[in-house]
Amino acid sequence: MITLPPSERDLHAYVDHQLGDADRQLLETYLATNPELAEQVRDWQRDAQHLRAALGGVLQMPANPALDPTRIRQRLRGRSRRHLASAAVLLLAVTLGGVGGWQARQMTFPLPAPMADAVQAYRLFATQDILPADFKVEQSGDLQNWLDRYFTQANRLPNLQNAGFKPVGARLLSTEQGAAAMVLYENPQGQRIGYYVRPPGPRNYMLERGHRRDGELQAEYWSGSGYNYAIVTPADSPAAQLLQQTARF
Structure with missing residues (x-):
């Protein structure tokens, strides 16, 4: 007390x-x-x-x-x-x-994998619950308006209702290029999907559409409207399979 x-x-x-x-x-x-x-x-x-x-x-x-x-x-x-x-x-x-x-003088830095910070943010926010949400939909209402405060030109939030997922919360993070955010989607079974938006990397680096696997997670990534985006899901999970079948970003 x-x-x-x-x-x-x-x-x-x-x-x-x-x-x-x-x-x-x-x-x-x-x-x-x-x-x-x-x-x-x-x-x-x-x-x-x-x-x-x-x-x-x-x-x-x-x-x-x-x-x-x-x-x-x-x-x-x-x-x-x-x-x-x-x-x-x-x-x-x-x-x-x-x-x-x-x-320091002998250290070399390999290029990071595309959207590595998106995968890490998902682990911290969606898997391990280390970082609490800054915004909860059930308490605060319109998540899109909250995101627009920080990402004025970004794409609209993806609609994943056809896959059974609704946004439930978001976490504001930081990169060297500016603010980033992880938006958490969840279905009635408690499965989670992460949507990540951030400014482009150094030298205004934009991404070709692609995907990759990182351990137990997989990430779909792309760029548009001046930002980089990623959808992160557990690899080979029902959530990932549903997303591939029903969602277009």
């Missing part, structure tokens, strides 16, 4: 979605009457979105205090948020390199 005024630990727990419903409501009521503190918390929430994207697959590694998002956020506080994601990646590289003998 938190006490008022809240401690910095309580505020970070709120940002990281670690408070129970009663504590969260108590803290939100307090923030509503303390606009200066509320603005600071909103800054931390924006930072947390960048950090979640920057941490990516590292969130799936065994626990390491040096990689705790709250500690990283505290170390980076005061720096420009414009450099936050790249600073977080640098911190992770140095930390991991100390264990594995990483040397």
Whole structure:
């Protein structure tokens, strides 16, 4: 049970979605009457979105205090948020390199597979439920209007009703090129499909229509209206088979 005024630990727990419903409501009521503190918390929430994207697959590694998002956020506080994601990646590289003998001058970076971030976002959001939704359809209504705030020229959300899937929520993420989003679709059986939209990659790289398999997942990807898109499903699943039969993107 938190006490008022809240401690910095309580505020970070709120940002990281670690408070129970009663504590969260108590803290939100307090923030509503303390606009200066509320603005600071909103800054931390924006930072947390960048950090979640920057941490990516590292969130799936065994626990390491040096990689705790709250500690990283505290170390980076005061720096420009414009450099936050790249600073977080640098911190992770140095930390991991100390264990594995990483040397920056000798390191080479293979080209990532097409829409690798879409597959990773699906794992975090749809499979492991590591990242909670920013937008829930049942609570907030029109998902298309929410997306239009961040992707003004993007294609409309795909209609997957013929395959039995409806959008249920979305998560806003971050890339070096700008905001990205993972929209989660679900059918009555609880099967999930992810729709991912992001700005084109470095040098405004647009994608030819294609597909690939990444472990237990498969991704269909394409470009249009200035954005890159992907549909991610569990490979060889009934959901993937239905999608192939009924959906056109």
